[in-house]
Amino acid sequence: xxxxxxxxxxxxxxxxxxxxxxxxxxxxxxxxxxxxxxxxxxxxxxxxxxxxxxxxxxxxxxxxxxxxxxxxxxxxxxxxxxxxxxxxxxxxxxxxxxxxxxxxxxxxxxxxxxxxxxxxxxxxxxxxxxxxxxxxxxxxxxxxxxxxxxxxxxxxxxxxxxxxxxxxxxxxxxxxxxxxxxxxxxxxxxxxxxxxxxxxxxxxxxxxxxxxxxxxxxxxxxxxxxxxxxxxxxxxxxxxxxxxxxxxxxxxxxxxxxxxxxxxxxxxxxxxxxxxxxxxxxxxxxxxxxxxxxxxxxxxxxxxxxxxx
Amino acid sequence: xxxxxxxxxxxxxxxxxxxxxxxxxxxxxxxxxxxxxxxxxxxxxxxxxxxxxxxxxxxxxxxxxxxxxxxxxxxxxxxxxxxxxxxxxxxxxxxxxxxxxxxxxxxxxxxxxxxxxxxxxxxxxxxxxxxxxxxxxxxxxxxxxxxxxxxxxxxxxxxxxxxxxxxxxxxxxxxxxxxxxxxxxxxxxxxxxxxxxxxxxxxxxxxxxxxxxxxxxxxxxxxxxxxxxxxxxxxxxxxxxxxxxxxxxxxxxxxxxxxxxxxxxxxxxxxxxxxxxxxxxxxxxxxxxxxxxxxxxxxxxxxxxxxxxxxxxxxxxxxxxxxxxxxxxxxxxxxxxxxxxxxxxxxxxxxxxxxxxxxxxxxxxxxxxxxxxxxxxxxxxxxxxxxxxxxxxxxxxxxxxxxxxxxxxxxxxxxxxxxxxxxxxxxxxxxxxxxxxxxxxxxxxxxxxxxxxxxxxxxxxxxxxxxxxxxxxxxxxxxxxxxxxxxxxxxxxxxxxxxxxxxxxxxxxxxxxxxxxxxxxxxxxxxxxxxxxxxxxxxxxxxxxxxxxxxxxxxxxxxxxxxxxxxxxxxxxxxxxxxxxxxxxxxxxxxxxxxxxxxxxxx
Numbered sequence: 001x002x003x004x005x006x007x008x009x010x011x012x013x014x015x016x017x018x019x020x021x022x023x024x025x026x027x028x029x030x031x032x033x034x035x036x037x038x039x040x041x042x043x044x045x046x047x048x049x050x051x052x053x054x055x056x057x058x059x060x061x062x063x064x065x066x067x068x069x070x071x072x073x074x075x076x077x078x079x080x081x082x083x084x085x086x087x088x089x090x091x092x093x094x095x096x097x098x099x100x101x102x103x104x105x106x107x108x109x110x111x112x113x114x115x116x117x118x119x120x121x122x123x124x125x126x127x128x129x130x131x132x133x134x135x136x137x138x139x140x141x142x143x144x145x146x147x148x149x150x151x152x153x154x155x156x157x158x159x160x161x162x163x164x165x166x167x168x169x170x171x172x173x174x175x176x177x178x179x180x181x182x183x184x185x186x187x188x189x190x191x192x193x194x195x196x197x198x199x200x201x202x203x204x205x206x207x208x209x210x211x212x213x214x215x216x217x218x219x220x221x222x223x224x225x226x227x228x229x230x231x232x233x234x235x236x237x238x239x240x241x242x243x244x245x246x247x248x249x250x251x252x253x254x255x256x257x258x259x260x261x262x263x264x265x266x267x268x269x270x271x272x273x274x275x276x277x278x279x280x281x282x283x284x285x286x287x288x289x290x291x292x293x294x295x296x297x298x299x300x301x302x303x304x305x306x307x308x309x
Numbered sequence: 310x311x312x313x314x315x316x317x318x319x320x321x322x323x324x325x326x327x328x329x330x331x332x333x334x335x336x337x338x339x340x341x342x343x344x345x346x347x348x349x350x351x352x353x354x355x356x357x358x359x360x361x362x363x364x365x366x367x368x369x370x371x372x373x374x375x376x377x378x379x380x381x382x383x384x385x386x387x388x389x390x391x392x393x394x395x396x397x398x399x400x401x402x403x404x405x406x407x408x409x410x411x412x413x414x415x416x417x418x419x420x421x422x423x424x425x426x427x428x429x430x431x432x433x434x435x436x437x438x439x440x441x442x443x444x445x446x447x448x449x450x451x452x453x454x455x456x457x458x459x460x461x462x463x464x465x466x467x468x469x470x471x472x473x474x475x476x477x478x479x480x481x482x483x484x485x486x487x488x489x490x491x492x493x494x495x496x497x498x499x500x501x502x503x504x505x506x507x508x509x510x511x512x513x514x515x516x517x518x519x520x521x522x523x524x525x526x527x528x529x530x531x532x533x534x535x536x537x538x539x540x541x542x543x544x545x546x547x548x549x550x551x552x553x554x555x556x557x558x559x560x561x562x563x564x565x566x567x568x569x570x571x572x573x574x575x576x577x578x579x580x581x582x583x584x585x586x587x588x589x590x591x592x593x594x595x596x597x598x599x600x601x602x603x604x605x606x607x608x609x610x611x612x613x614x615x616x617x618x619x620x621x622x623x624x625x626x627x628x629x630x631x632x633x634x635x636x637x638x639x640x641x642x643x644x645x646x647x648x649x650x651x652x653x654x655x656x657x658x659x660x661x662x663x664x665x666x667x668x669x670x671x672x673x674x675x676x677x678x679x680x681x682x683x684x685x686x687x688x689x690x691x692x693x694x695x696x697x698x699x700x701x702x703x704x705x706x707x708x709x710x711x712x713x714x715x716x717x718x719x720x721x722x723x724x725x726x727x728x729x730x731x732x733x734x735x736x737x738x739x740x741x742x743x744x745x746x747x748x749x750x751x752x753x754x755x756x757x758x759x760x761x762x763x764x765x766x767x768x769x770x771x772x773x774x775x776x777x778x779x780x781x782x783x784x785x786x787x788x789x790x791x792x793x794x795x796x797x798x799x800x801x802x803x804x805x806x807x808x809x810x811x812x813x814x815x816x817x818x819x820x821x822x823x824x825x826x827x828x829x830x831x832x833x834x835x836x837x838x839x840x841x842x843x844x845x846x847x848x849x850x851x852x853x854x855x856x857x858x859x860x861x862x863x864x865x866x867x868x869x870x871x872x873x874x875x876x877x878x879x880x881x882x883x884x885x886x887x888x889x890x891x892x893x894x895x896x897x898x899x900x901x902x903x904x905x906x907x908x909x910x911x912x
Contacts, residue, residue: 106706108684298426
């Protein structure tokens with residue numbers, strides 16, 4: 001079997017912690033249909049300290065809230081945690097129109113009777129999964145308040161009109177949130193107090209190098225430097241509030257790089273993946289200027305990928 | 310019947326002024342990107358951008374690279390010293406440009422390979438557009454030789470220049486600041502003024518000039534704008550921005566005739582100490598403790614507003630120190646405002662109803678829940694007959710979708726500078742109408758007025774966001790005086806607006822003229838620039854854009870003179886309304902709010 005801990009051991013994550021995670025895995029093995037829900041993330045998470053904090057908290061039965069600006073790897077970390085703990089993951093994207101029935105479940109008509117159709121939180125709780133509350137601050141506070149008893153020491157879900165359900169011992173919840181998106185709001189204190197909060201560090205050059213070389217092993221050094229530099233330039237500019245975080249898009253960058261890998265010119269690819277993410281004319285110019293200093297128009301795919309000359 | 314020109318005018322398309330601001334912003338950002346230092350504050354010439362885009366952009370890159378790879382201060386200090394000893398500014402800065410370009414280009418290009426393409430474009434643009442102008446002077450011809458050399462790799466040129474070209478090209482291999490200074494000095498002494506060393510001394514002698522010598526020198530003749538404060542510092546800044554400016558200088562003689570620092574009034578320590586109690590006497594006690602006050606000043610009074618203070622008050626009527634002339638005066642104005650209100654009560658009631666109704670309709674439309682049949686949700690009992698009687702019972706449940714129940718908050722910031730005086734009753738009345746209409750719809754809103762007195766920017770609060778309706782009438786305490794420092798007021802109000810939990814944040818600024826603040830300064834402190842003209846407009850525009858960047862919708866409503874319209878448009882850009890008559894204020898605001906409420910994706 002493939003060693004799922006190896007990327008973390010390489011990063012120097014504490015042995016005792018990894019052993020404890022291994023012990024958790026053997027105590028709660030995912031069986032049958034649930035095993036299909038244990039998915040391997042596209043990328044390992046890079047960041048020893050953050051990973052250690054998160055794993056330690058989860059081992060102690062706590063729920064965690066990952067906060068940070070865009071492109072800090074919140075979802076990657078959440079996926080990685082579910083994977084190394086060997087638990088099925090349930091991804092629940094929060095939105096403004098979220099209500100309790102979307103979380104816990106609602107009535108439906110089946111076999112000639114009204115039954116509860118369990119929502120994702122309910123399933124996660126019963127199956128002992130890892131529930132990922134994506135953008136937890138997008139939902140209204142009153143919609144989320146039904147989760148209070150689920151998230152604290154009571155570990156129950158009380159479904160109105162049905163029985164109360166106790167949480168499986170292995171069930172954990174991981175919230176992610178981003179301040180600064182339009183439409184996000186402050187989380188209320190009652191909810192925050194039910195999480196341990198981890199602030200995600202911004203990607204630095206080393207992490208970017210690692211991520212990109214893991215995805216594209218034939219990345220050439222010079223091109224890699226410029227691509228990472230471009231991303232860090234954008235990050236710095238967004239940090240100084242000169243541009244929004246829309247063009248600061250690691251997913252978009254990776255998508256663009258894939259098209260370069262397929263032969264597209266780097267400039268055109270970056271325009272799709274980064275520049276055009278911003279819909280403000282002036283902001284787009286500023287972003288384009290950064291790209292212009294980093295990636296010459298004359299560059300072709302061969303400048304980024306291939307054997308070192 | 311209203312005349313058509315009384316209709317408020319929206320300005321959705323980009324005006325020249327806005328394009329200018331955005332161009333400035335663009336090239337400044339490019340400079341920041343390359344230097345990596347976002348505190349760098351060098352003035353870049355946006356005018357060039359419209360003549361030659363690439364040249365302006367390359368200038369910005371070069372300015373950034375100059376700051377990153379060389380010691381800017383040492384270099385411009387050398388230039389200033391050289392000029393102090395009698396060197397001619399124009400040829401010297403032109404030589405400096407060429408040397409700096411040679412010295413930083415290779416390094417910049419190594420870090421950012423795209424720079425080379427930009428440089429080629431900028432150079433060929435310059436050759437195209439200013440060849441004639443350049444060939445008129447020796448330094449210009451040297452520049453042509455270099456540009457052609459870089460572009461076409463053709464290094465033939467007139468014999469007098471070939472040594473100079475060699476000397477400059479020698480800087481390309483990682484020259485440090487010292488080497489660049491030496492090269493500039495040598496070039497100046499051989500090409501421009503062969504007798505310089507004999508008359509004034511060599512490089513070592515020039516560099517030995519002390520700061521005191523320089524400070525005593527009268528730099529004012531060298532400064533183009535009306536400048537005040539530390540002339541030497543100003544001049545250093547100017548030299549700094551000149552060093553990278555490749556295009557031929559425009560004739561500036563006519564610009565130089567502007568006057569000298571007449572806008573700063575320096576007062577002594579003693580009166581500075583009394584200032585705060587004067588403020589209390591004039592504007593009423595502050596509602597912040599001195600510690601809170603200090604914190605806010607520290608956080609907000611930075612950059613262009615360093616050395617200023619904010620003064621938060623509920624007004625002299627609410628919190629007077631004692632009954633003095635200002636109190637009596639304020640009372641008189643308040644009574645006048647109230648009388649005006651009583652006389653217009655009927656008209657007012659009608660307008661408030663109208664405004665309330667309009668807002669209510671938009672709000673209801675927004676919040677109307679949508680119900681649709683679904684497979685899950687709340688059971689609809691009277692559909693149950695279908696079960697067992699039909700093949701497929703269909704959707705027996707109902708789901709409710711709340712379209713957009715998100716809430717919003719409005720902040721109204723009104724200019725209370727002296728120029729509003731003759732219409733202050735009307736302004737108060739209009740604000741009252743808006744306030745009542747918002748209260749009727751239970752929308753939290755705050756009303757603040759601002760004016761600047763000495764180095765304090767006074768923010769008088771008339772009602773807090775969640776204040777009860779009875780507080781609305783306090784707007785009739787509105788009185789006007791002194792100057793306006795719009796940038797700081799917008800920043801301060803925006804700061805507390807951003808802390809509100811509501812998602813939709815709206816700021817409405819009523820302004821009647823360009824920002825204008827004469828600073829009274831304490832001695833021994835660095836005199837900030839007087840806040841007026843281009844500088845103040847740019848600063849306020851920047852604050853407005855920063856708030857917009859953070860998701861606040863900012864509407865500027867302007868009631869002043871037509872000749873200031875251009876500057877105001879530049880400040881507010883896209884959401885801007887010009888009203889000739891203050892009676893349109895509430896209508897414009899109502900229309901703007903409705904527009905925002907009905908744009909679904911906005912909040």
